[in-house]
Structure formats: structure tokens, C-alpha cells
Amino acid sequence: MAHCLVTGANRGIGLALCKLLTGRGDHVIAACRQSSPELDALGVHIETDVEVGDPDSIDALAGRLEGQALDWLINNAGVMRRDTLGGIHGETLEDLYLQFRVNSVGPLLVTQALLGNLHSGSKVGIVTSRMGSIGDNTSGGAYGYRMSKSAVNAAGKSLAMDLEPRGIAVALLHPGYVRTDMVGGGGDVEPEEAATGLVARMDALTVGTTGRFWHAKGQELPW
Amino acid sequence: MTDTPTLVAHRGHAALWPENTLPALDWLINNAGVMRRDTLGGIHGDTLEDLYLQFRVNSVGPLLVTQALLGNLHSGSKVGIVTSRMGSVGDNTSGGAYGYRMSKSAVNAAGKSLAMDLESRGIAVALLHPGYVRTDMVGGGGDVEPEEAATGLVARMDALTIGTTGRFWHAKGQELPW
Numbered sequence: 435m436a437h438c439l440v441t442g443a444n445r446g447i448g449l450a451l452c453k454l455l456t457g458r459g460d461h462v463i464a465a466c467r468q469s470s471p472e473l474d475a476l477g478v479h480i481e482t483d484v485e486v487g488d489p490d491s492i493d494a495l496a497g498r499l500e501g502q503a504l505d506w507l508i509n510n511a512g513v514m515r516r517d518t519l520g521g522i523h524g525e526t527l528e529d530l531y532l533q534f535r536v537n538s539v540g541p542l543l544v545t546q547a548l549l550g551n552l553h554s555g556s557k558v559g560i561v562t563s564r565m566g567s568i569g570d571n572t573s574g575g576a577y578g579y580r581m582s583k584s585a586v587n588a589a590g591k592s593l594a595m596d597l598e599p600r601g602i603a604v605a606l607l608h609p610g611y612v613r614t615d616m617v618g619g620g621g622d623v624e625p626e627e628a629a630t631g632l633v634a635r636m637d638a639l640t641v642g643t644t645g646r647f648w649h650a651k652g653q654e655l656p657w
Numbered sequence: 658m659t660d661t662p663t664l665v666a667h668r669g670h671a672a673l674w675p676e677n678t679l680p681a682l683d684w685l686i687n688n689a690g691v692m693r694r695d696t697l698g699g700i701h702g703d704t705l706e707d708l709y710l711q712f713r714v715n716s717v718g719p720l721l722v723t724q725a726l727l728g729n730l731h732s733g734s735k736v737g738i739v740t741s742r743m744g745s746v747g748d749n750t751s752g753g754a755y756g757y758r759m760s761k762s763a764v765n766a767a768g769k770s771l772a773m774d775l776e777s778r779g780i781a782v783a784l785l786h787p788g789y790v791r792t793d794m795v796g797g798g799g800d801v802e803p804e805e806a807a808t809g810l811v812a813r814m815d816a817l818t819i820g821t822t823g824r825f826w827h828a829k830g831q832e833l834p835w
Contacts, residue, residue, distance in 0.1 A: 543700065568769045
């Protein structure tokens with residue numbers, strides 16, 4: 435039985451991850467801003483008031499979890515806002531910074547704060563996006579979201595390098611275009627299917643494959 | 658002119674900058690940048706503020722300057738963004754430098770989107786690594802003089818066409834991985 439912490443656990447991909455992991459007998463710590471009836475129904479350990487864009491709430495979480503060994507840390511929480519060139523000012527510019535704070539800095543600070551809970555053999559997953567792949571970007575636009583996901587890929591790669599001597603592996607994971615609230619119910623994959631792929635990637639992750647970028651379906655993605 | 662980049666970065670829109678009397682621009686070189694140090698375990702307080710500062714100046718700055726000056730660019734214009742190999746995720750084998758690396762990876766993403774968005778207008782964009790240049794930014798370290806770096810950067814800008822837009826080049830000429 436692995437001890438797994440998932441952020442953004444109250445809905446979407448995070449909720450599906452918690453459901454899958456608890457269903458196979460793992461011990462799940464579900465972190466989120468506010469719980470949901472669906473998350474409550476799983477009967478897992480829930481940590482609320484966790485806002486990954488807020489360093490104080492991350493430190494508070496780490497304080498509550500002191501001494502709790504973690505085998506898996508899945509940084510799943512994320513936000514998406516839209517923008518187009520020519521319109522990046524005012525609230526749209528604030529949204530660009532919000533995405534950087536939550537999507538890029540959040541996973542870095544959560545991982546940093548929980549380093550004492552990780553041990554040799556632990557695995558860190560970061561749910562990023564193919565939209566953050568610069569090599570794969572042929573359609574342009576989406577400045578704030580793309581920048582935030584490229585930046586978290588950079589952070590994840592440095593985490594992988596820095597944590598390798600401690601036996602901790604890190605994976606950057608693209609879930610697919612998943613039918614969640616974040617994309618307004620669009621998407622072509624259900625959260626359960628995405629979660630199955632993400633868990634398969636985490637199962638396969640070793641220090642030998644640390645610091646790489648994977649599609650939930652298994653293929654490696656370009657930076 | 659000292660305050661102009663700040664003004665543009667904050668306002669972010671040419672229409673909000675009626676005093677823009679700049680002529681048509683053939684080249685726009687986004688060179689301004691800052692570097693701060695950090696290590697895992699120490700990213701909080703002032704160091705976290707520095708991480709945000711680097712994102713604001715190194716990543717968002719070039720995007721907003723380019724956006725604000727779009728009206729000054731024309732078919733055939735070229736936009737250069739002085740980024741860093743430190744922002745290459747594929748090239749990162751030494752870790753650390755979170756704030757600087759994140760800011761340079763993010764500006765590479767912005768530059769690639771700019772290249773895609775401006776291609777139809779005939780405006781080419783290049784992401785450029787100057788080398789490890791002996792400047793105040795790196796505390797006088799570095800193994801290349803600014804003049805040598807500038808020569809390479811200008812050569813890359815000279816060579817830039819719409820056919821090579823959206824790529825990442827070392828000042829010395831080789832292409833770099835994202």
C-alpha cells in the first residue's frame with residue numbers, strides 16, 4: 435500500500451486519481467481548496483484549504499503532514515485561462531500571472547515543502563500539458579497557459595536533477611484533453627481514462643526514467 | 658526614454674501609449690533581462706519574490722513589449738528575443754536555478770507562440786542564446802565578451818527569415834533544443 439498525496443483532488447482528474455488509487459488499496463491524502471460530495475464519498479484522508487498558489491497554505495499543509503511518509507506526490511492542481519495577442523493587458527494579464535503562480539510555482543513549492551515526507555523510492559508526478567511543449571506548438575496563442583506549462587516543465591526537470599541523488603524520481607505528465615470543468619466540459623477523454631494512464635506512468639516511473647515528459651497514453655513528448 | 662520599457666510593459670497595449678512616435682521598426686530585439694539565484698529548499702520570502710521578478714521581466718516583458726509595438730512592425734520585420742540556454746529543458750542536466758530557468762523556458766514558449774501568430778503577417782521571430790557573456794548580470798563571470806556575443810546575435814538576426822521563424826539559436830550558430 436502506497437501513501438499518495440494528490441492536489442486538486444476535489445474534482446476532475448484529481449478526483450479520478452483519488453478514486454482509482456483508493457480503489458486499488460493505496461492510502462490517499464486528497465488535498466484541495468474545498469472538498470466535494472464526490473470526494474467526501476471516497477472516505478479518504480482529505481486536507482482542505484490547500485491553495486497551491488498560496489505559499490502560506492502550502493506551509494500549513496506541510497506542518498499538518500509532518501512525519502507522514504509519502505510514496506507518491508501528484509501535483510495535479512491547475513488552472514487555465516484564455517488570451518490572444520493584442521489582448522494581454524488588465525485582467526487578462528492578471529490571469530497570465532495567476533496561471534504562472536498556480537501551474538508553475540505551485541508544484542515547485544508543494545514539492546519543496548513536502549521534501550521531508552519523501553524518501554528514496556518516492557515518486558513525484560506533475561500534471562502538466564502538451565500545450566507547454568514548445569516543440570509541439572504549431573498553433574500559437576494561449577500565451578499564459580503555455581508559458582505556465584513550459585515553466586513547470588523546466589521546474590520539474592530541475593527537480594528531477596536535484597532529487598536524483600536522493601532516489602526520488604520525477605515525471606512530467608500530459609493527461610490528454612480531458613472532459614473536466616477546467617476546459618468547460620470539452621475534451622475527448624474521460625477523467626477516469628486519463629487517471630488510468632497517469633497511474634500507469636507513475637507505476638512505470640523509476641529514477642532511471644526521471645525528468646522526462648510523458649503522454650498518459652505512454653508516448654514520450656518533446657519539450 | 659528610460660521609462661519607456663516599463664511604461665509599455667505595464668500598459669501592454671500600443672493604443673494606451675499615444676506618445677508612441679517610434680518609426681516603423683525592422684528589428685525589435687528584446688534583450689533586457691535579470692538573473693537571481695535560488696536553490697531547492699530556499700525558495701521562499703525574498704527568493705520567491707525574485708522568482709516572480711524574473712518571470713515578470715524575462716518572460717512577460719518581451720511578450721508585452723512585442724505586443725505593444727506590433728503596430729510598428731511590418732512584413733519583413735524581425736523580432737529577436739535574447740533568452741538563455743538555461744531555459745532549455747532538454748539541455749538541463751545540472752538542475753537548480755529554478756526561477757531563471759522557468760523564466761527562460763516560459764519566454765521560449767511565448768516566443769514560439771509569437772512566431773506562429775506573426776508568421777501570417779510576415780514577421781519572423783528568433784529565440785537567441787548569447788552565450789555565457791561577461792556582463793554585470795553574471796557578476797563579471799562569463800567566457801565571452803559582449804562584443805563577440807553581439808556579433809553572433811546580429812549574424813543570427815541577419816540570417817533570420819520567415820522560413821526559419823520560431824527556432825532557438827546559439828549566437829555561434831547551432832540550433833538548441835527546447
